[in-house]
Amino acid sequence: MRAVVWKGPGKVSVDQVEDPRIESATDVLVRISTAGICGSDLHMYEGRTSAEPGVVLGHENMGVIEEVGSAVQQLRKGDRVVLPFNVCCGTCFNCSRGYTNACLVTNDEAAGAAYGYVGMGPYRGGQAELLRVPWGEANCIKLPGKPGDELEDDFLLLSDIFPTGYHAAEMANVQPGSTVAIFGAGPVGLLAAYSSMLRGAAEVYVVDAVPERLERAQKIGAVAVDFRKGPPAQQIRDLRLKNPLVRGAMRKGEEKMAGVMCGIDAVGYQAKDFEDPSKEQPTSVTEQLAEIVNPTGALGIIGVFLPEDPGGKDKAAKQGEYRLPWGALWEKGIRVGMGQTPVKSYSLALRDLIIAGRAKPSFIVSRRIPLSEAPDAYAKFDRREPGYTKVLIKPAMGQPSAAH
Known part of the structure; x- marks a missing residue:
């Protein structure tokens, strides 16, 4: 054959x-x-x-x-x-x-x-x-x-990829009314956004830099965020705070929750460096998610990370070892799920x-x-x-x- x-x-x-x-x-x-x-x-x-x-x-x-x-x-x-x-x-x-x-x-x-x-x-x-x-x-x-x-x-x-996108939403605890940030608008990221909507999410932000992918995200009702225009976590926070309905619903102190409750990494270990997209930075997405996911939120890491990466940028990365913002995740009490579907x-x-x-x-x-x-x-x-x-x-x- x-x-x-x-x-x-x-x-x-x-x-x-x-x-x-x-x-x-x-x-x-x-x-x-x-x-x-x-x-x-x-x-x-x-x-x-x-x-x-x-x-x-x-x-x-x-x-x-x-x-x-x-x-x-x-x-x-x-x-x-x-x-x-x-x-x-x-x-x-x-x-x-x-x-x-x-x-x-x-x-x-x-x-x-x-x-x-x-x-x-x-x-x-x-x-x-x-x-x-x-x-x-x-x-x-x-x-x-x-x-x-x-x-x-x-x-x-x-x-x-449909079950995988849905599993990402499950790990990120997407519920009716949830706010969601998804990094990566490839097939899994798009279907994570689609699955989030099937589960009743109120706001879904999708981060990428490929115009065709961002257009597809918009067509299904997500908010497209082009990381070439600035740090995506800050872009998402600004979009939420500039929305008079979102801002108007906040009581005193709730501006601390101007991020999202659910974050999804649909990129994995080949993530781009947001300051220089010509280079890889395997932890860039995790770092941005640690910033944008609110205290008590949840993070689903569905993007692939492997124990061995011959193309890793340094010795640690080649062995699947990465420096992560663990303190920020711990301080916020963020629940983290990861792995194959x-x-x-x-x-x-x-x-x-x-x-x-x-x-x-x-x-x-x-x-x-x-x-x-x-x-x-x-x-x-x-x-x-x-x-x-x-x-x-x-x-x-x-x-x-x-x-x-």
């Missing part, structure tokens, strides 16, 4: 690789109809992980079951499914408590596994024509409809919101491509070129058997 393979920093190719097969009675094989290119894939693409060449990429996957193992009873050939990026067993101590992101069985190296990602187990990714899904009944979310229908792109986003905790509810027409996360999708265009798409996505906010791969596109 054809698959997207990482060759080294800045290079992927579409290669012929061995077809997957049923290896265990609980496996299923899925013919991929859509796979997403994720911002997390860029960490490997850029050589910012310990990945070795040869990884088949892709942890955002959906398709139709082509074969099931002999022990699979609840799924059958022809079922349409989306696959949470967490590969889980479904029954270990963590899975049984809902923490499928920290499965104790699927990865010999650590708690938690995923498709096509370094350090996350031996599982090939789904930017390919076929994918083996271990523990199939635990790792397949059944979907209605047929491949290529009007909900295809919405359902694909259930594999990762337990996708299955949200998949069914978000799927049903899509089915009911209450959620349409595919507003972030900017381009759909065949497998053959993946190398070019990776390069353009990495450069943040217009039109590459969220790229979906359609393996059947352009193939002789594909419908036109």
Whole structure:
């Protein structure tokens, strides 16, 4: 089959690789109809992980079951499914408590596994024509409809970034009426903003510097904050205090709460230096959030931080060690949540919101491509070129058997 393979920093190719097969009675094989290119894939693409060449990429996957193992009873050939990026067993101590992101069985190296990602187990990714899904009944979310229908792109986003955006809002304790600041208007940041609105947030501020991304944030009702125009925390505070309705509702002393109650880092360890965006400063977002989140607020860190970063700016950063404003966070009593998303905790509810027409996360999708265009798409996505906010791969596109 054809698959997207990482060759080294800045290079992927579409290669012929061995077809997957049923290896265990609980496996299923899925013919991929859509796979997403994720911002997390860029960490490997850029050589910012310990990945070795040869990884088949892709942890955002959906398709139709082509074969099931002999022990699979609840799924059958022809079922349409989306696959949470967490590969889980479904029954270990963590899975049984809902923490499928920290499965104790699927990865010999650590708690938690995923498709096509370094350090996350031996599982090939789904930017390919076929994918083996271990523990199939635990790792397949059944979907209605047929491949290529009007909900295809919405359902694909259930594999990762829609639940991830929602998890960020959960960690940040977004409630009806909340004020929220989100740093990063990539796909996860935009869906964190969207999820915050689904949860009833009153004000959502989204910080970035890419015009296309800021425009998308505005279109869903968020307030776009361009960090090139000044420190974003100060911009948000000024916007709130200049609003006569916000200021007029404050009693004496409440100007101390002119920040926001909920903060989300949707950038991670490749954050920009706000004073010089040509440079990285991995703690810049955390520092701004420590400033803008009010006392007694909450912070959700969904942006990726890894134990090893070969491209880190110093020895500490290369080892995943950062100097953080811990004193400011402690003094304010800010609750901090972080880590990978337990996708299955949200998949069914978000799927049903899509089915009911209450959620349409595919507003972030900017381009759909065949497998053959993946190398070019990776390069353009990495450069943040217009039109590459969220790229979906359609393996059947352009193939002789594909419908036109």
